[in-house]
Amino acid sequence: MATASVATHDAAYDHHDHEHHDNFVTKYIFSTDHKMIAKQYLVSGIFWAVIGGFLSILFRLQLGFPDLNLEFLRPLLGGWIDEAGKLDPTFYLALVTMHGTIMVFFVLTAGLSGTFSNFLIPLQIGARDMASGFMNMLSYWMFFVSGVIMFISLFIKTGPAGGGWVVYPPLSALEQAIPGSGLGMTLWLVAMTFFIASSLLGGINYITTVINLRTKGMSFSRLPLTIWAFFLTAVIGLLSFPVLFSAALLLVFDRSFGTSFYLSDIYIGGEALPNTGGSPVLYQHLFWFLGHPEVYIVLLPALGITSEVIATNSRKPIFGYKAMIISMLGITILSFIVWAHHMFVSGMNPFLGSIFMFLTLIIAVPSAVKVFNYLTTLWRGNLIFTPAMLFSIGLVSFFISGGLTGIFLGNSAIDIQLHDTYFVVAHFHLVMGSASFFGMLAGVYHWFPKMFGRMMDARLGYVHFWLTFVGVYMVFFPMHYIGIAGFPRRYYSWTNFEFSNMYTDLNMFVSAAAIITFASQFIFVFNFFYSMYRGRKATQNPWRSNTLEWTTPVNPGHGNWPGEIPTVYRWPYDYSKPGAAEDFIPQTVPLSATPESNLPHEQEQVKLEMEIMKEESEVLAANGSNH
C-alpha cells in the first residue's frame, strides 16, 4: 500500500510538471479541478439562495400584510397579481413549493455538499484532486442543467409546480387539480432527474476519493470531522437518492402513460378517472425514504464544518472525536429507518406509527451527544470569534432549538395536533434550514482565504452574523406559537377560520423580520464578491489551523501541493497541547519532533514512526536513483 501510494503521488506530480495552459473555458467553465468546481457550486448556491430567499419574501408579504397592494410587483409577476393588486392563491402555492425545492436541493444539498465536499476532501486528505475529475465536472454540469430547467419553470404561463416541495400525488399528477401540475410539474421532474444524476456522480466521487486517495499516514482515525461528515453524507445520498428517482419515475408514468401506481378512485373536473388500485401513500413512503435522509444530507456537512471551525477557534481539540464519529455513524444508519414519522396521520397502519416513533426518538440520542460535545469543546477554550466561529455557535443554537421541537413531532400522539402546522415549519427551518445555512456560511468565512487567497472583511461578517442570527430567531421562533395555536401550513390566508383568525400582528412581525434578514444577506454577498478581488491578502494559515489544506500555497494550483504531498503524523486536533510552544501542531509535524508535548501513548508511537520514516526515505532514495 505504501509503495502504491507513493507511485500514484509521483505520477500526479509528473503530470503537474507539464504546466497546463488553461484558456478561459477550460479554467472557469469546463474545469475538472476540484477547487474550481467547488467555486462553481458555491456561486451557483449563492445565486439560488438569493432566488429562494426572494420567493419566501414574496409569500411572506402576503402572509404578513394581507391587505397590502402588490401592484408594484406586476412588472415582475405579471398576471399573477390580480386586478385588485393581490397575489394569486395558486401562485402563492407555487412560491411555497419552489422555495422549498430550491432551498433543500439547490442551496443546501448542491450548494453545501457540492462546495465543501469538492473543495475540502482532496485538500484535507492530501490528494491532488478528486478520483475522477471528469465525473466531477459532469456532476456540476448536470446540476447546472437541472437549475436551468427549474429556473425556466418559474416563468411559464401555467406557473411552476405548486403541490408543495413534497409533490404528493394525486395533486401533482393531475393537471385538473392545480395548473402547476401541468408543464411546471413536468419540468420539476425533469430537473430533479438531472439533479439526482448530479448528486450520484458527486457522491460516488467523494466516497471513492476518501477511501482511496488519502495521503500517507491519513488513516480514518486521523481524518478531520469535516471529511467524516462529507463521507457519510455521500453514502446517505448514494443510497437514498435512487429511491427518489424511482418515486419520480413512477409519477412520470402515472402522469403521462396512464398507469395507476399512485392513483385510485378519483373523480375530478366532472369526470371519473379510469385509474384504480394505486396508492398515494406509496408515493409518500418512497419520497420520505429519500426525504428524511435528505435532512441529514444537508445537516451533516454543516455539523462537520462546525466541528472543525469550533475546534480551531476554541484552540482546543474537539471533545470526544470518537464519540462524534460514532454519533454521525449512528445518525447515518438511523436516518434510513425513521422516514414514516412524516406520515403518522397519512392513514398508514397505526402500528407502523408506533414503530417509527420508537426509531425516531432513538435518533435524538446521537444528536444530543453532538450538542454536549460542542458545549464541552467551548468549555475552558480560548475562543476567537471569527465570523466563521460566530456562525458555528449560531448553528449549535439552532440545532438545539430545532432539535428539541423534533422530540414533540417524533411523538405520534403529540404529532396529531402539530402535524402540518406552523410548528413543523418552525422546527425544520431551524434545525435543517437555518442550521445548515449557518454551517455553509461558517464554511465560506473559514475557507474563503484558501479559495481566493484573500480574507473576507471580518467586521462586515460580524454585522452579517448578528443581523442574521437575531433575524432568524425573530422569523422562526414566533412560528412555534402560531403552530401550537393550530395554524396550518401552506395557507394563503387564515381569515376563513375562527380559530386562526388572529395573530395578524405576529405574522406581520415575522414578515418584517424576514425582510430584514433577507436584506442583510446582501452584506454577505457584497463582502464575498468584493473580497474576492479587493480583500486583504491572506497568509498561508490565517486561522493557525492543523489540517492539511493550510500547508498548500496561499493560492494552490492544479495538483494542490507544488512538491511532494505531505505525510500525516497525527490527528487534526492537537490544539493547546500541554508542553507545546504554540497552541497548535499541524498534522504534518511528526511526533518525534515534539517530544515535549507528546502524551505517554504517543511517546511509544514515536519509535514506530521513526522506523516508517527511515523505510520511507530509503524508498524515496531508491526511486530517486531510478530516475
Next chain:
Amino acid sequence: MYGFLIAVGVLLLLSIIWMVYRIQSLVSVVKGSDKKIASGSNKVNAILFVLFLLGTGVLMFWYSIKEFHNYQLPIASEHGVVTDRLFWVTMAITGVVFIITHILLFIFPYKYQYKEDRKATFYPDNNKLEIIWTAVPGVVLAGLVISGWMAWSDITAPAPENAHVIEVMGYQFAWDVRYAGKDNVLGDHDYRLITPTNAAGVDFTDKNAVDDFPSPVVVIPKGEPVLFKIRARDVLHSVFAPHMRLKMDAVPGMPTRFWFVPTKTTAEMREELGNPDFNYEIACTEICGRGHNGMRKVIEVVEPEAYRKWFAEQQTFLQSNPALAAGYEAEVQELAEVQ
C-alpha cells in the same frame, strides 16, 4: 416621483455605508489590529452573546406567558386532554434542556473569550461523560416514547361498537358529510356513481344506504364516541379539528378513520370562552390546491338528548331527492318497504 426619491435615498444610504466601511478598514490597517489574533471585536461579540441570551430569554418568557390563552386552544375531546398533557410534559423537559444548554452556549463565549496569556485546556475526551450523556437522554426519551406510544395506541384503537358513524369526504374545496342513519352503517359508495346530485357517489342499491342522510354541519353528541370515516374523491386532504385534537388525511382510494369523544358542547364552550360566536371547526391541512385555505366545516357539539332529537328529524338522501334512485327504483323501493 416617490420611486425616484426612494431610489436617491437608498443610493445615499448605500454610499454612506460604503464610506464608513472604507474608513474603518483603513483605520484598522493603520492601527495594525488586523495583525492581532483577536481584535477588540472579540470582546464585543462575547458581550453580545450574553446580551442576546438575556434579551431573547426575557422576550420568550414574557410572550409565552402573556399569550398563553391565545395559543393554547381549549380542549374539547377526551384524548385531547391526554395528548396535551404529553405536549406540556415534553415542553417542560425540553424547556429545561433548552434553557440550560443555551445558558452554557452563550456564557462560555463570554467566560472563555480569547486572552493572550491563557492557554486552552487540552481535554480531548472523557468516556464517562460520553456514556452519561448518551444514557440520560436515552432514558428520558424512552419515558417519553412509552407514554406517547400508550396514548397513540389508545387513540388509534378500533372505535367502540356504539360510536356514531359519520362519513367526512374531502373534495376540492369543501367537505361532504354523510350520516350512517338509523342502522349506523354507511351505505357503499363508488366514485363512478358520482353525479352533481350524488356528490359522494353513494350506491343506493345497497340497503345500508337507504337511511343515510346528509348534513351541512357536523352535529355530534357530547360524551359519546364518534367515528369519522374519512375519504377523498380527488386529491389528498386532511381533516383537522383543532379543538378536538383530531387530524387524519383523506386519501382517494384508501379510507381512513379517527374516533373521539367530544367533552364540551358548543354552548358550553361559548360560555367558557365568553364568545357567543364560537364554533368548532374543521380545516384542511394537506395541500390540495387553490382553495386549500377555505375548506371550512362547522362541528356542532350538543347534548345527547338534543342530538337524538335532531337525528330523528333528518331527511335521508332518498327522501329529499327521490331522483337519486332513478334507474333502480324497484330495488330501492323494495328495500325501503322492508325497513
